Amino acid sequence: xFGMFNSKSLVIPAGFVSIAVTALLFAGxxxxxxxxxxxxxxxxxxxxxxxxxxxxxxxxxxxxxxxxAFFGTPDQPHFPAGHESLVDPERxxxxxxxxxxxxxxxxxxYRKHCSHCHxxxxxxxxxxxxxxxxxxxxxxxxxxxxxxxxxxRPPTDEDIRRVLKRGIAGTAxxxxxxxxxxxxxxxxxxxxYLSIRGQVERALLEELTNLEEGEDLLPPKTxxxxxxxxxxxxxxxxxxxxxLNKWTKAETKVVPLNGLxxxxxxxxxxxxxxxxxxxxxxxxxxxxHGETGVGDGQTENYDDWTNEWLKRANVDPYKREQVQPxxxxxALLPRKIRPRNLRQLVFRGGSRPEDLYRRVKAGIEGSNxxxxxxxxxxxxxALVAYLIELPYETFIKEQ
Amino acid sequence: MVIMVQKGLFVASxxxxxxxxxxxSSASAQDAGYGHLKGRIVVTGEVPAAAEISLSTxxxxxxxDTGKPFTSRKLLVGPDGQLQDAFVMMYFGRSDKKRxxxxxxxxxxxxxxxxxxxxxxxxxxxxxxxxQALEFKNSDRIGHxxxxxxxxxxxxxxxxxxxxxxxxxxxxxxxxGIVKCDAHxxxxxxxxxxxxxxxxxxxxxxxxxxxxxxxxxxxxxxWHTTRGYLRALxxxxxxxxxxxxxxxxxxxxxxxxxxxxxTIPAEFLLEEK
Numbered sequence: 001x002f003g004m005f006n007s008k009s010l011v012i013p014a015g016f017v018s019i020a021v022t023a024l025l026f027a028g029x030x031x032x033x034x035x036x037x038x039x040x041x042x043x044x045x046x047x048x049x050x051x052x053x054x055x056x057x058x059x060x061x062x063x064x065x066x067x068x069a070f071f072g073t074p075d076q077p078h079f080p081a082g083h084e085s086l087v088d089p090e091r092x093x094x095x096x097x098x099x100x101x102x103x104x105x106x107x108x109x110y111r112k113h114c115s116h117c118h119x120x121x122x123x124x125x126x127x128x129x130x131x132x133x134x135x136x137x138x139x140x141x142x143x144x145x146x147x148x149x150x151x152x153r154p155p156t157d158e159d160i161r162r163v164l165k166r167g168i169a170g171t172a173x174x175x176x177x178x179x180x181x182x183x184x185x186x187x188x189x190x191x192x193y194l195s196i197r198g199q200v201e202r203a204l205l206e207e208l209t210n211l212e213e214g215e216d217l218l219p220p221k222t223x224x225x226x227x228x229x230x231x232x233x234x235x236x237x238x239x240x241x242x243x244l245n246k247w248t249k250a251e252t253k254v255v256p257l258n259g260l261x262x263x264x265x266x267x268x269x270x271x272x273x274x275x276x277x278x279x280x281x282x283x284x285x286x287x288x289h290g291e292t293g294v295g296d297g298q299t300e301n302y303d304d305w306t307n308e309w310l311k312r313a314n315v316d317p318y319k320r321e322q323v324q325p326x327x328x329x330x331a332l333l334p335r336k337i338r339p340r341n342l343r344q345l346v347f348r349g350g351s352r353p354e355d356l357y358r359r360v361k362a363g364i365e366g367s368n369x370x371x372x373x374x375x376x377x378x379x380x381x382a383l384v385a386y387l388i389e390l391p392y393e394t395f396i397k398e399q
Numbered sequence: 400m401v402i403m404v405q406k407g408l409f410v411a412s413x414x415x416x417x418x419x420x421x422x423x424s425s426a427s428a429q430d431a432g433y434g435h436l437k438g439r440i441v442v443t444g445e446v447p448a449a450a451e452i453s454l455s456t457x458x459x460x461x462x463x464d465t466g467k468p469f470t471s472r473k474l475l476v477g478p479d480g481q482l483q484d485a486f487v488m489m490y491f492g493r494s495d496k497k498r499x500x501x502x503x504x505x506x507x508x509x510x511x512x513x514x515x516x517x518x519x520x521x522x523x524x525x526x527x528x529x530x531q532a533l534e535f536k537n538s539d540r541i542g543h544x545x546x547x548x549x550x551x552x553x554x555x556x557x558x559x560x561x562x563x564x565x566x567x568x569x570x571x572x573x574x575x576g577i578v579k580c581d582a583h584x585x586x587x588x589x590x591x592x593x594x595x596x597x598x599x600x601x602x603x604x605x606x607x608x609x610x611x612x613x614x615x616x617x618x619x620x621x622w623h624t625t626r627g628y629l630r631a632l633x634x635x636x637x638x639x640x641x642x643x644x645x646x647x648x649x650x651x652x653x654x655x656x657x658x659x660x661x662t663i664p665a666e667f668l669l670e671e672k
Binding site: 048049151152206207210211212215231235281282283284287288297298300301314363365368369370371372373374375 | 492493494541542544545546550552553554555556557558559560562564573581582584627628671
């Protein structure tokens with residue numbers, strides 16, 4: 001809101017208004033929150049590519065300027081021109097901004113419902129984040145676990161909508177089913193907005209490590225350097241466009257629900273037995289989920305959001321002095337990822353057969369759950385049948 | 400645009416004129432307009448024995464390596480310091496728009512395969528072209544997964560015992576990424592995906608050869624998983640590369656540019672980042 005007030009004070013004479021503004025600022029509710037720079041990624045890149053030499057402040061500033069030019073601020077967000085079909089400006093406007101005191105204008109939805117866990121920047125480190133398990137999602141990697149699309153392809157609007165409406169069982173993510181549909185839609189677009197903004201930020205930071213000596217990501221524009229400036233902008237757009245294009249094509253990457261056997265319901269025991277054999281054999285679920293399915297097979301891994309800095313910066317999670325700088329940059333204490341305990345009948349991505357089918361068939365992005373291209377559709381459905389029956393089975397001693 | 404390109408070249412150039420250019424004999428049928436690049440990377444100084452990887456009883460059951468010690472393969476160095484699994488790849492500065500045309504011999508390149516043997520990836524480092532399929536095999540009696548993580552492309556597929564599958568590399572990246580198996584955390588292969596066919600991985604002898612590069616000036620970059628850019632690479636005791644481990648070479652028309660033995664100090668590779 002600083003920006004807004006400053007520009008206003010240019011046209012409105014000082015006096016009453018500026019006093020009111022000052023009063024607001026001191027009251028603590030007038031200061032506009034800002035997007036935080038992805039300091040964890042910055043530190044990771046400095047460690048990975050430059051032996052810890054800090055990226056020059058002026059380059060970081062250029063990334064900040066570009067992000068503001070593309071995406072605006074938390075109070076005044078906008079989206080790269082020509083991509084309104086991806087993120088609707090009106091929905092963006094409604095989801096963004098401060099929560100109004102009279103609750104009637106319908107703005108500030110993200111800050112009202114989401115930011116205390118997911119943070120203003122969508123970094124997943126809101127005030128409550130550190131005490132939650134699992135941690136709230138950091139949207140900035142553009143990775144989502146529970147969706148209908150192929151792994152490593154963005155989710156569809158409907159996928160995000162479903163998570164908002166149903167929440168995520170077994171986590172702190174609640175259901176927002178009581179919100180009117182238009183508010184849910186606004187939040188769906190805001191999640192995409194934060195996610196895409198975060199991906200662009202990461203790509204630009206990454207590009208900083210690729211600059212030649214004396215080169216700028218985007219030089220300050222002067223009368224003399226139009227050609228240089230345009231070319232630098234062209235190079236920046238080569239990083240931004242692929243990110244936007246992937247989101248635009250999300251709908252085309254939906255994993256089809258093929259081959260549901262006609263007698264699936266009637267012959268559940270049969271399919272479940274087939275699935276059980278696959279569980280221990282070809283599909284190799286046992287490797288991570290363990291012989292009894294409680295998720296104790298492989299428990300030594302981290303998820304992509306943690307590996308993101310842990311692995312790339314070569315940090316030993318058991319050495320506090322190595323971890324600490326990343327915590328100070330905004331990372332949360334690394335926690336190992338547990339394969340799902342399949343005996344609890346609590347499936348985060350939904351427990352409908354079609355949800356289970358997609359988890360098995362397409363895997364779970366960001367976790368260590370792989371896709372299963374080697375399994376036929378019938379085999380995947382058989383595994384689904386087994387997953388439904390497994391919680392009621394006595395502990396298996398041998399296959 | 401022109402101004403930027405020249406600025407970039409001026410700063411990053413470590414032009415190597417001193418390397419001997421051995422012209423190929425008439426016997427090796429070389430196409431006009433193309434030349435080869437070869438060389439060898441040798442580590443100077445002492446490299447300690449690789450650390451042993453501790454396996455659980457379960458893992459030992461499936462991952463026995465015929466009694467051989469099960470050690471880290473992050474830094475493989477031959478008896479005379481030959482550096483294995485270093486990548487030599489074309490380097491393009493941000494403003495270098497010129498890309499090489501692939502020589503016709505690369506058109507029907509054989510597919511690249513990556514096997515899982517005794518819970519290790521074989522080979523340990525590979526180069527694949529964008530659009531090419533990587534053929535995964537699992538020769539083990541236990542399941543693995545093929546978790547590909549590069550800068551611009553990721554995929555993760557389950558691969559049961561004795562199975563095979565193929566994954567198309569849809570996007571290129573400027574640096575090597577990894578293939579890992581999440582079930583066996585020590586398993587890691589290095590994977591470079593590039594649009595152009597001009598990259599190589601050093602072999603057991605520390606040597607590399609990149610064939611049929613369009614004649615003319617190109618930049619090549621040296622990279623190893625221990626430290627990333629091999630910016631401490633030397634030739635005859637003198638620094639041979641820029642800060643991103645890059646050199647500028649002139650590929651002779653119809654000939655071979657032999658960079659000879661280039662050296663890298665062991666302490667550089669062993670230093671913790």
